Amino acid sequence: MNRREFISAAVAVSGTLLSGCVGETEATKLEQAPESAIKISTIKESNSENVSKISGHLESGEFEGMNFWGKTGYTLEWDIEVKGGPIDVWVMEQNQLKAFRDRGEIMYSRGVSEFGVKSGKAFGTMQPGKQMIVFENSGVFNTTPEGAVDFDATVRMLFQ
Numbered sequence: 440m441n442r443r444e445f446i447s448a449a450v451a452v453s454g455t456l457l458s459g460c461v462g463e464t465e466a467t468k469l470e471q472a473p474e475s476a477i478k479i480s481t482i483k484e485s486n487s488e489n490v491s492k493i494s495g496h497l498e499s500g501e502f503e504g505m506n507f508w509g510k511t512g513y514t515l516e517w518d519i520e521v522k523g524g525p526i527d528v529w530v531m532e533q534n535q536l537k538a539f540r541d542r543g544e545i546m547y548s549r550g551v552s553e554f555g556v557k558s559g560k561a562f563g564t565m566q567p568g569k570q571m572i573v574f575e576n577s578g579v580f581n582t583t584p585e586g587a588v589d590f591d592a593t594v595r596m597l598f599q
Contacts, residue, residue, distance in 0.1 A: 472501040477574075479505055482593075489596040497526065497576035499584035504573035505594065506533055511567055512599055515551055518560035519574075519592040524585025525555040528592075529573040530563075536571065542579055554581040 477495035484490075495503055519528060531539070531547040538545050548570075550563035572594055576584045 472497055472503040476501070477503045477505075487598055489598075491594045493574075493592040493594060494590070495574060495592075496587065496589050497574060498587045500577045502539075502573055502575040502577060504529075504536075504571045506569065506571045507594070507596060508533075508569040509565060509567055509596060509598065513565050514562060514595075514597040514599070515548075515565045515570070516560065516562040516595040516597065517551070517572060517592055519556060519558065519590055521557045521588050521590045523588035524576075525557045525582050526584075526588055526590065527554045527575040527581050528552060528556050528561070529575060530565075531571060531573065533569040533571050536573075539573065545580075 472495070476497060477493060480492045482490040482492055489507070491505065491507075493505060497503065515530065517528065517530075529539070529545070529547050530551040531545060535545050535547065537543075548563060548565065551561045551565075553559055553561050572592075574590060574592070575582075576588050578584055
């Protein structure tokens, strides 16, 4: 069996569709996780603060995120606990998602984005606009995945 036949057989057996080229590895795979992989619940929503809890499961090569926006400046805080290998946590404008998916150059919020996170928190002042927080378990940008991960995160928006 040649390499192409082996990959075709592996895809048919596992039911997984690989994105990108046939020779892609776990370290270069980047797919959006299925909708069921992440659960978001609103804990508090008021004029001064919004708090969401996020629980998720990401296989190697997957990412998922949550959109949020503020009409005025605000402080964004997040904290996370990851079971399994470390992941990358990105905060970026929603319009950067296409560049992220395409593995292009991404403009992200440096003060509140962290890489290689197993447990941690970050906070920073955000400008008004549509933002998103992305949880990534691929080796495309920074941290190499160590297998599937489960995570629990809290995201807070404190309005000024």
